[in-house]
């Protein structure tokens with residue numbers, strides 16, 4: 255239920271009301287739009303609360319039901335798009351989030367070289383995996399904590415926000431100590447114990463769409479994170495499995511306007527995993543921005559032929575630079591900017 259609060263409500267009164275809801279075993283999150291405060295209240299599994307019970311509470315002017323199963327991720331809670339502040343950028347704001355870097359963190363030298371190159375080209379977020387979800391147990395599994403140290407240092411030196419995948423609930427605190435954004439990989443999109451635990455983290459979370467997940471599946475997974483109290487969730491379209499096998503996945507660009515229609519959460523597109531082919535990454539990155547994405551995630555490697563993972567889909571730094579030049583020209587057309 256959404257409780258629309260009286261405009262006269264004082265912050266102390268709202269706090270008292272939230273405590274009261276807490277006693278009723280209900281989770282409430284406060285939001286404000288155009289000066290109108292409201293509380294989104296979700297109940298536990300077996301808790302059925304009647305509209306009348308809410309309507310009788312002090313300060314409550316109106317009670318509206320949720321219209322979607324993904325309650326907190328839906329537009330019911332918030333009509334405007336959500337901006338997530340992270341250091342000096344806002345994901346979901348006018349400035350595009352450009353996440354770039356190698357698939358895997360391989361060495362300090364590799365990371366520093368790539369960080370300098372993507373920063374110069376205009377990226378604002380540095381990506382790199384330290385815990386890699388590989389199809390084969392014999393493939394490179396990532397450098398673990400040492401990799402995270404390298405990523406954090408490169409981010410600091412080059413003034414870039416950092417993002418890295420957390421594969422396991424036990425890794426959350428560790429990864430969170432080193433990076434600014436926690437990434438949930440496509441393979442883990444429905445790992446609900448992991449989602450619940452990142453939902454209790456202070457860090458923003460980017461959740462990637464599973465290979466065969468619907469928009470609703472993705473939003474229900476985002477809901478797990480939001481329900482635990484973490485409001486800073488970013489959705490990521492990274493391609494889905496279809497009958498087409500020329501490309502690694504089929505990048506679903508329509509996901510951008512659909513998710514924006516269904517949810518207030520920012521939407522990022524990853525054309526690298528979405529196509530799996532270097533030559534397809536630049537046009538699909540442009541298409542993502544044209545479709546209104548809040549940003550892109552692109553794999554870039556200084557020596558892709560020697561990369562320990564995903565070299566064939568990684569852009570050369572010069573290609574990334576050219577992509578950024580074109581995105582800077584395109585951005586104003588869709589009311590965005592790249593600084």
Ligand code: PEP
Nearest residue numbers: 383439440441462492527
């Ligand atoms: C990644 O971004 O490193 C990754 C493994 O992507 P996905 O989970 O989308 O396959």
Ligand code: MN
Nearest residue numbers: 357553563564
């Ligand atoms: Mn990869």
